[in-house]
Amino acid sequence: xxxxxxxxxATFYADYxxxxxxxxxxxxxxxxxxxxxxxxxxxxxxxxxxRGRVARGTVDRLTRGSLSVSVEQASDVTAPPRLRLFVPVAxxxxxxxxxxxxxxxxxNVWQPVVFRRxxxxxxxxxxxxxxxxVRARMIAALEQSAGAWLPEICAALPLEEALVRSGxxxxxxxxxxxxxxxxxxxxxxxxxxMIGPEGGIEDEERSLIVxxxxxxxxxLGDTTLRFETAAxxxxxxxxxxxxxx
Numbered sequence: 114x115x116x117x118x119x120x121x122x123a124t125f126y127a128d129y130x131x132x133x134x135x136x137x138x139x140x141x142x143x144x145x146x147x148x149x150x151x152x153x154x155x156x157x158x159x160x161x162x163x164r165g166r167v168a169r170g171t172v173d174r175l176t177r178g179s180l181s182v183s184v185e186q187a188s189d190v191t192a193p194p195r196l197r198l199f200v201p202v203a204x205x206x207x208x209x210x211x212x213x214x215x216x217x218x219x220x221n222v223w224q225p226v227v228f229r230r231x232x233x234x235x236x237x238x239x240x241x242x243x244x245x246x247v248r249a250r251m252i253a254a255l256e257q258s259a260g261a262w263l264p265e266i267c268a269a270l271p272l273e274e275a276l277v278r279s280g281x282x283x284x285x286x287x288x289x290x291x292x293x294x295x296x297x298x299x300x301x302x303x304x305x306x307m308i309g310p311e312g313g314i315e316d317e318e319r320s321l322i323v324x325x326x327x328x329x330x331x332x333l334g335d336t337t338l339r340f341e342t343a344a345x346x347x348x349x350x351x352x353x354x355x356x357x358x
Contacts, residue, residue, distance in 0.1 A: 133187055
């Protein structure tokens, strides 16, 4: 977004404990980003480490393969209310798109879930290589949105194991379901949202989620949404209505 005739300050991801004084060396991706933004030595930039620490500084040096930033001030950003997104292992490209939006919406935890229908998807998003792509997409989205917190990326789990993991939550747990109560009415202090796979959750899986583990069915409306659309809408609603304890 631009204000007046001035562009927003460029933000770069820097996996450091950011503090005033040092010059931080960033790599190829940052240098390319800087060239695209047509930055030059002496210009102001912003750094984020994805763990709630942000800094302001100036470009100290820019080469084809690296970017150096001299930090002048740093501060901590309070983590937003906890929002965990339980996403289906599904089509690879659509999961990557959702990963970007999850970072923009300040989702705290990204938990892929293997549903029964996940097995029929090809190519599907899974494995260590795919997790690296998810992280790269999230970092790019964090830079674009000037965020302070990068989602925690968890390894994919079978549904039952993911439900056990969800038991450590102190917030409300919502299963997206057209037959549920409107999600927009929720006012939790922390939340988990589970999105089923393309083709829907099987009856036995739904019973496990709702009857055994007591997730609350919640609706986004009367239409059937693709999983990535439903996830973005749910995360947007919850991020807007979540209140600090």
